[in-house]
Amino acid sequence: MWYLYGVLHDYQDAEDMMVESFARILEKKPRIGEGSFKAYLFRTGRNLAINLLKHSRRHEVFGLDGMDVEASPDESPDKKSESHERKDILYRCLGRIEPDLREALYLIYLDDLSYKEAAEVLKVNTKKIDNLLERGRKRMRDELRKEGLTDTGI
Numbered sequence: 001m002w003y004l005y006g007v008l009h010d011y012q013d014a015e016d017m018m019v020e021s022f023a024r025i026l027e028k029k030p031r032i033g034e035g036s037f038k039a040y041l042f043r044t045g046r047n048l049a050i051n052l053l054k055h056s057r058r059h060e061v062f063g064l065d066g067m068d069v070e071a072s073p074d075e076s077p078d079k080k081s082e083s084h085e086r087k088d089i090l091y092r093c094l095g096r097i098e099p100d101l102r103e104a105l106y107l108i109y110l111d112d113l114s115y116k117e118a119a120e121v122l123k124v125n126t127k128k129i130d131n132l133l134e135r136g137r138k139r140m141r142d143e144l145r146k147e148g149l150t151d152t153g154i
Contacts, residue, residue, distance in 0.1 A: 039120035093143035101136035
């Protein structure tokens with residue numbers, strides 16, 4: 001769902017595309033290889049989202065505007081504030097890197113897809129995913145350094 005939100009920048013549209021993705025798969029009953037359902041679902045959602053953008057003439061690229069991740073309820077107020085600030089910086093930095101790098105990082109690290117699944121979603125080979133991730137991590141390190149974060153582990 002958050003992946004589709006990143007493509008569409010609209011929560012309701014993302015939710016609609018998620019439901020439509022499941023409906024299309026149920027209706028068409030495609031032959032999906034073992035372990036490939038998640039990638040097939042993401043690719044279906046991505047294609048539907050891109051078609052929606054084309055038809056509505058909204059020329060937006062993959063982004064993370066407006067996303068917020070809840071802090072753990074047992075964190076102290078200071079830790080919550082620090083955690084929220086770090087997440088804001090992370091999303092701001094993600095927003096400054098190239099869309100293809102951002103999309104690969106998002107699929108692997110935020111949606112926890114495998115390299116194979118991410119490759120299927122983006123219609124590239126796993127070597128391309130590896131290259132996108134390597135370049136994406138480097139760009140993220142550079143952007144995070146500009147924000148004064150050097151202990152990111154990226």
